Amino acid sequence: MSESRSNKEGGSPFGQGRAPVAIAAVAGVLALTAVAMVSCGNGGGSGVQFWQSSDTASNACPRPASLTGSEFNAQESGLRALRRAAFRGDFFAQLELGGRYAANRSTDKNIEDPIESATWYAMALANDEGYAPINRVDRSSLGDWRPLSRYDDCRAWERHTAYQRLDRQLGDMTREEQEAVRDRVIYILSTRDAYGYRTLARLHDSLYGPFGEPQDNREAREALGYKPGSNRPEPSKKGYSAATNLFQRNDVDAYLYNYLAVQTGDVGAYVLLKDFERSAPSRGQYQSSVETKARQWTPPFEFYPTAAPRSGVPFSDESRPRGDAYEYALGRMAGELPFLHVGRALRYLGVSETVAQRPEELSKRQVETLEAMLGNPMEGRLSNLERVRAIQMAAVNGSSEAQLVLAVMYAEGIGLPADYARAFKWFEEAARQGSPEAKFAMSSYFALGVAGVADQDKAQAVALRIDSALFGFGPSAGRLQAVLAQVSRSQQRR
Numbered sequence: 001m002s003e004s005r006s007n008k009e010g011g012s013p014f015g016q017g018r019a020p021v022a023i024a025a026v027a028g029v030l031a032l033t034a035v036a037m038v039s040c041g042n043g044g045g046s047g048v049q050f051w052q053s054s055d056t057a058s059n060a061c062p063r064p065a066s067l068t069g070s071e072f073n074a075q076e077s078g079l080r081a082l083r084r085a086a087f088r089g090d091f092f093a094q095l096e097l098g099g100r101y102a103a104n105r106s107t108d109k110n111i112e113d114p115i116e117s118a119t120w121y122a123m124a125l126a127n128d129e130g131y132a133p134i135n136r137v138d139r140s141s142l143g144d145w146r147p148l149s150r151y152d153d154c155r156a157w158e159r160h161t162a163y164q165r166l167d168r169q170l171g172d173m174t175r176e177e178q179e180a181v182r183d184r185v186i187y188i189l190s191t192r193d194a195y196g197y198r199t200l201a202r203l204h205d206s207l208y209g210p211f212g213e214p215q216d217n218r219e220a221r222e223a224l225g226y227k228p229g230s231n232r233p234e235p236s237k238k239g240y241s242a243a244t245n246l247f248q249r250n251d252v253d254a255y256l257y258n259y260l261a262v263q264t265g266d267v268g269a270y271v272l273l274k275d276f277e278r279s280a281p282s283r284g285q286y287q288s289s290v291e292t293k294a295r296q297w298t299p300p301f302e303f304y305p306t307a308a309p310r311s312g313v314p315f316s317d318e319s320r321p322r323g324d325a326y327e328y329a330l331g332r333m334a335g336e337l338p339f340l341h342v343g344r345a346l347r348y349l350g351v352s353e354t355v356a357q358r359p360e361e362l363s364k365r366q367v368e369t370l371e372a373m374l375g376n377p378m379e380g381r382l383s384n385l386e387r388v389r390a391i392q393m394a395a396v397n398g399s400s401e402a403q404l405v406l407a408v409m410y411a412e413g414i415g416l417p418a419d420y421a422r423a424f425k426w427f428e429e430a431a432r433q434g435s436p437e438a439k440f441a442m443s444s445y446f447a448l449g450v451a452g453v454a455d456q457d458k459a460q461a462v463a464l465r466i467d468s469a470l471f472g473f474g475p476s477a478g479r480l481q482a483v484l485a486q487v488s489r490s491q492q493r494r
Contacts, residue, residue: 075111131213166242251280256294349373367380
């Protein structure tokens, strides 16, 4: 099973006595345009190393001045621009972020973060813009003829280097740090709808390379330690085990992410799911368990972690809401959620000393403080999305009140599209901190059995309802009194 992409080939693949010319408009960072590609060395046949030396300068894809020039010294704005492009799937922006957070340049020492660097190198390796062929030429039959474009070659060098750097970084990490890298990759891809889930499916599918490439991809085979032109690892080559084992292969997770891709309504995802089911005899048996797991699935983070090196720039979450469902939910935020809840979240976060009842009660400086915490441009105007983020941030940082509000937002589709699994998760978090309202809400989930998120459990429902009543939650107490009165009347009749 493989996932294909359509590519336009630029003219004749052969050229003699000519300089290389640009054939592809590379989706650039900071509004880049197409750049002329340079030769990366002569190539051999399939599976043969195609660069002549380990000289990065001659083999790497060229970068425009807006990435490497002095005008990019505005570190914070530069990082935001790179992150916007990287979240959208720009291969070169992802590579650049990997290098920035690795502090390859001395000017980036203040933002050095190996976990964040590894995250973006992993994202670049999983990005099919890095390995989908542009120049479809069998070099083994060309002799001295050279293809017009070296775009495939320089991207291959970039992936070769990214594999090396990622393996070195992961090898120096603890298991918990490696899990943090994996969780961040899963979060980013989960914000990219069907494309992201399909990529996650390939990352867990043993029929693909370590980062979802075709199994015959040269960089993937090198990372696994395969001999050129052989299907067996070469004993003298250890490969890059830390990088290739970042995502463990298993049919259940591969099935799960294919199934989640289908739930977005993507037609191609349905074709790939059926292809996955037919690709091995045992895969179809997981259908019922995967459907249950998918209903309960939530991403590792509520939003991308904003923590950063103390002297550096906070990480920004550039996974901007997309689609009608997101726009509709955000549009309900101002009219249907009392601003009081946002004000309480802002006080909990230390943004304001008092609880603002209306947006006008917040100063421009207070709004900019929140925007700085989120890693957003400081505009001094509180957007609907920033109101959502304030409640999310307070919930993540332990406010039981914000957790309860966020659960209701997910349950009702206010500010965020309705999601019963996430609603239940935040009701549960608030209930752990003793919120009687959250316990009452969870009792309703167990009483009814909600969309596979919480199985129907009458005993658990009664226990939670009694617990919430004991803490003085009115509706619970009233309902319990009615139940007790009914029991008393039935006993009197006897």
